Amino acid sequence: MSELTKTNNNKETPHEKGLSTPVQQPLPLAFINGEALIEKPEDLFIPPDALEVILETFEGPLDLLLYLIRKQKFDITTLPIAAVTKQYMEYVDAMMALKLELAAEYLLMAAILAEIKSRLLLPKRSDDSEEEDDPRAELIRRLKEYELVKQAAEDLDIQPRLERDVFKAHVEVSENVAPIRVEPDVSLAEIVLAFSTAMKRAEAFENHTIEREALSTRERMSLILSLLTSSEYMPLERLFTVEEGRAGVVVCFLAILELVKEQLILCIQAGPYAKIHVKLGSHEEN
Amino acid sequence: MKKINTAQLKQLVEAAIFVADTPVTKQQLKETVLNEFTVADRTLSKVINELKLDYQPRGIQLVEVASGYRFQSLDALSPWLSKLWQENAPKYSRAMLETLALIAYRQPITRGEIEQVRGVAVSSNIIKTLTERDWIKVVGHKEVPGRPALYATTKGFLDYFSMASLSDLPNAHAFENMAESIASDSPLKVLNEAPSE
Amino acid sequence: MKKINTAQLKQLVEAAIFVADTPVTKQQLKETVLNEFTVADRTLSKVINELKLDYQPRGIQLVEVASGYRFQSLDALSPWLSKLWQENAPKYSRAMLETLALIAYRQPITRGEIEQVRGVAVSSNIIKTLTERDWIKVVGHKEVPGRPALYATTKGFLDYFSMASLSDLPNAHAFENMAESIASDSPLKVLNEAPSE
Numbered sequence: 001m002s003e004l005t006k007t008n009n010n011k012e013t014p015h016e017k018g019l020s021t022p023v024q025q026p027l028p029l030a031f032i033n034g035e036a037l038i039e040k041p042e043d044l045f046i047p048p049d050a051l052e053v054i055l056e057t058f059e060g061p062l063d064l065l066l067y068l069i070r071k072q073k074f075d076i077t078t079l080p081i082a083a084v085t086k087q088y089m090e091y092v093d094a095m096m097a098l099k100l101e102l103a104a105e106y107l108l109m110a111a112i113l114a115e116i117k118s119r120l121l122l123p124k125r126s127d128d129s130e131e132e133d134d135p136r137a138e139l140i141r142r143l144k145e146y147e148l149v150k151q152a153a154e155d156l157d158i159q160p161r162l163e164r165d166v167f168k169a170h171v172e173v174s175e176n177v178a179p180i181r182v183e184p185d186v187s188l189a190e191i192v193l194a195f196s197t198a199m200k201r202a203e204a205f206e207n208h209t210i211e212r213e214a215l216s217t218r219e220r221m222s223l224i225l226s227l228l229t230s231s232e233y234m235p236l237e238r239l240f241t242v243e244e245g246r247a248g249v250v251v252c253f254l255a256i257l258e259l260v261k262e263q264l265i266l267c268i269q270a271g272p273y274a275k276i277h278v279k280l281g282s283h284e285e286n
Numbered sequence: 287m288k289k290i291n292t293a294q295l296k297q298l299v300e301a302a303i304f305v306a307d308t309p310v311t312k313q314q315l316k317e318t319v320l321n322e323f324t325v326a327d328r329t330l331s332k333v334i335n336e337l338k339l340d341y342q343p344r345g346i347q348l349v350e351v352a353s354g355y356r357f358q359s360l361d362a363l364s365p366w367l368s369k370l371w372q373e374n375a376p377k378y379s380r381a382m383l384e385t386l387a388l389i390a391y392r393q394p395i396t397r398g399e400i401e402q403v404r405g406v407a408v409s410s411n412i413i414k415t416l417t418e419r420d421w422i423k424v425v426g427h428k429e430v431p432g433r434p435a436l437y438a439t440t441k442g443f444l445d446y447f448s449m450a451s452l453s454d455l456p457n458a459h460a461f462e463n464m465a466e467s468i469a470s471d472s473p474l475k476v477l478n479e480a481p482s483e
Numbered sequence: 484m485k486k487i488n489t490a491q492l493k494q495l496v497e498a499a500i501f502v503a504d505t506p507v508t509k510q511q512l513k514e515t516v517l518n519e520f521t522v523a524d525r526t527l528s529k530v531i532n533e534l535k536l537d538y539q540p541r542g543i544q545l546v547e548v549a550s551g552y553r554f555q556s557l558d559a560l561s562p563w564l565s566k567l568w569q570e571n572a573p574k575y576s577r578a579m580l581e582t583l584a585l586i587a588y589r590q591p592i593t594r595g596e597i598e599q600v601r602g603v604a605v606s607s608n609i610i611k612t613l614t615e616r617d618w619i620k621v622v623g624h625k626e627v628p629g630r631p632a633l634y635a636t637t638k639g640f641l642d643y644f645s646m647a648s649l650s651d652l653p654n655a656h657a658f659e660n661m662a663e664s665i666a667s668d669s670p671l672k673v674l675n676e677a678p679s680e
Contacts, residue, residue, distance in 0.1 A: 059577055059578060059581065059601065059602075059603060060601060060602040060603030061602050061603075062601070062602035063602075103603065103604075105602055105603050105604070109602070142600075142602070145600055146600060146601065146602065149581055149584055149585055149588075149600055149601065150577075150581065151654070152581075152584035152585075152587075152588055152652075152653075152654065153577060153580035153581040153583070153584040154580075155584075155653035155654055156580055156583060156584050156587070156644070156652075156653065157575070157580050158653075159644045159645070159646075159653055160558050160644070160645045161572070161643060161644055161645075162555075162642070162643045162644075162645070163572045163573075164561065164565070164572030165558050165561045166555040166556055166557075166558055166561065166645060167301075167305035167555060167556045167561070167564055168305065168553060168554070168555055169301075169304035169305055169357075169501065169543045169553075169554035169555055169556060170304070170305075170501070170502075170504075171304070171346050171356075171357040171358060171359060171498070171501035171502050172356055172357070172358040172359070172502070173358065173359045173364070173367055173502045174358050174359050174360065174361045174363075174364055176361060176364045177359065177364045177367050177368050177371075177502075178364075178368055179368060179371035179372070179373065180368050180369055180371065180372040180373070181372075181373055181374075181375055182372060182373070182374045182375060183375050183419055184374075184375055184376065184377045184378055186378060186383070186386075186446075188447045188449075188455075188456065190383055191383060191386060191387045191390060191447075191455075192387070192455070192456050194380065194383035194384045194386070194387040195384070195387035195388065195390070195391050197380075197384065198384040198387060198388055198403055198404055199403070201404075201405065202402075202403045202404070202405065216451075216452065216453045218391075218392060218393050218394070218452070219393065219438075219451060219452035219453065221393070221394055221438075222393045222394050222425050222436075222438030222439070225394055225425035225426035225436060225438070226423075226425045226426075226438070228426075262428065262429075263428075263429040263430075264394070264426055264428060264429065264436070280426055280427075281426075281429040296542070297541065297542035297557065297560065298542060298560055298563055298564075299542075300541060300542035300543065301542030301543050301556040301557060301560050301564055302542075302563075302564060302567060304542070304543050304554070304556065305543075305556050305564055305567065306567050310567075318566040318567050319563040319564060319566050319567060320563075321566065322563075344494060344497060345493070345494035345495060345496070345497035345498030345499075345501070346497065346498050346501050346502075357501070359498040359501065359502050360494065360498060363494065363495055363498050366495055366499075366516040366517075366519075367495075367498060367499060367502055367516060369515040369516050369518065370499060370502065370503055370507075370515050370516060372515065
């Protein structure tokens with residue numbers, strides 16, 4: 001009770017930490033209604049929520065043991081097992097009495113403590129030439145290891161962290177930055193092969209053979225189509241180029257005939273021997 | 287309200303504009319990062335102007351846009367900065383190559399005609415991709431019901447494959463024979479004869 | 484390959500680090516924004532060092548984290564800068580931090596091993612949250628019955644905590660020494676074998 005009162009007046013930060021400074025002050029066991037609860041009041045009524053808070057405050061039996069050791073200013077390396085066990089059992093019993101859902105790990109630790117205690121009580125056999133292992137060694141190792149992890153977690157928590165201590169600086173790109181898209185390379189051979197495959201497949205599935213026309217004619221058909229509009233007529237001769245020679249004129253003429261046949265272009269002649277004009281086949285309004 | 291010296295104010299304003307998710311106005315700065323300090327409007331404007339000048343010789347600039355102040359990269363650096371977002375388009379599918387081949391060899395051709403030869407529908411995506419790459423274009427419409435577009439290859443297509451005209455396109459028949467004669471198991475050798483792009 | 488003068492190089496590197504969505508390495512800079520220039524490694528390092536110095540008195544800093552260089556706000560400004568956001572940064576439970584610390588210091592480590600050290604079960608939720616935050620990942624399976632997953636931290640973890648490598652972990656040395664002194668059969672020595680990211 002006296003310890004509880006004392007700590008309530010203690011204005012120092014309750015969670016001073018550090019491996020180097022073992023225990024200068026009692027650590028609060030839990031906070032209830034904002035008040036630090038330092039120790040289970042022995043003879044008084046224990047508020048059930050206090051123990052619930054205890055369960056939430058400790059990360060497990062090792063954490064609780066470490067707390068007890070620090071609170072009693074025990075030396076972790078000599079670990080007075082009887083005293084520690086007694087204290088530990090008091091908390092566990094209290095929590096069990098209140099039927100709080102106690103993790104199995106707490107009971108397992110109780111069993112470990114009891115076992116160590118009993119082994120220490122057994123008289124050592126004189127014929128043991130080899131030094132017997134200290135039954136506390138493993139527990140001490142675990143406690144030290146856990147204390148280290150606890151410290152590491154605290155150190156990690158104060159490490160500068162994005163979104164809390166530091167924030168990413170980001171800068172917009174100026175408006176004229178556009179993502180670059182690299183188009184795949186295609187070889188001419190791929191196109192030729194693709195054409196062969198498509199044609200062979202078509203021939204295999206259909207009975208009629210697809211006529212092959214001179215490419216130059218088809219190219220000229222495209223060219224003529226892109227020269228013409230559907231609104232204006234163009235004199236036919238403008239489609240021919242003298243520089244191309246006879247062959248060029250023939251190709252051009254064949255292309256025009258083909259386009260007329262497919263009704264892609266319209267040819268008109270006002271009268272005999274008049275100039276022929278062409279335009280794109282226009283869509284008749286119905 | 288606390289006082290803040292100009293140097294600290296400048297650091298804070300600078301950092302705030304940098305880390306904010308959107309451009310920030312002076313008003314927003316005063317309501318957030320500066321809300322516990324007494325800062326005259328004049329002082330804030332002065333600090334922002336100083337920052338603008340500080341960054342003038344640098345790769346990024348402090349600019350005022352409609353919704354406030356923000357840092358943005360120097361216009362002149364855009365051609366290189368764009369490379370940060372470079373993406374490689376996936377390789378063309380067989381459907382894409384066949385469509386392109388049919389347009390090349392059989393132009394002008396409608397989508398329906400391509401579908402007839404290929405026996406399957408031509409997806410709009412293929413036409414779109416080839417159009418965007420400036421390899422094909424619509425050269426007219428066929429005067430049949432629906433007036434379907436007629437596709438042809440472009441000058442860009444010829445340029446890509448280093449051809450002066452479509453008559454440079456290998457004769458598909460001859461090509462096939464050649465391919466077969468080289469080696470039945472290694473049709474890839476033919477690739478050597480394709481113009482290296 | 485073109486030449487680029489140091490002033491231009493500095494502007495370009497500065498802008499690139501600023502506009503990139505994630506931290507960028509020297510290698511990435513060379514493969515993207517600098518890919519058409521001849522830039523010696525030494526020159527690039529020199530320019531980056533100059534930038535670090537340029538920004539030292541400013542509200543933001545150029546830092547190197549695990550996945551590269553990035554600009555971030557000055558640590559000391561966080562009390563005011565955090566006012567830019569309505570929500571506070573998430574707090575992490577002791578259980579989560581202890582689990583993360585164990586994975587960081589003792590990777591690769593199984594869940595069972597974490598539970599052994601902590602003396603309590605590790606909830607699946609913690610592993611899930613840490614994985615979803617991209618702070619930890621499964622790097623393999625231990626060849627013991629059940630083949631439990633082996634966890635390690637990611638670059639994302641180092642980036643988030645502003646570290647360039649695992650050796651930047653606070654007290655990495657103390658942890659290592661202490662671990663060794665505890666017991667010879669202790670599995671703590673694994674720290675040495677942790678992959679240096």
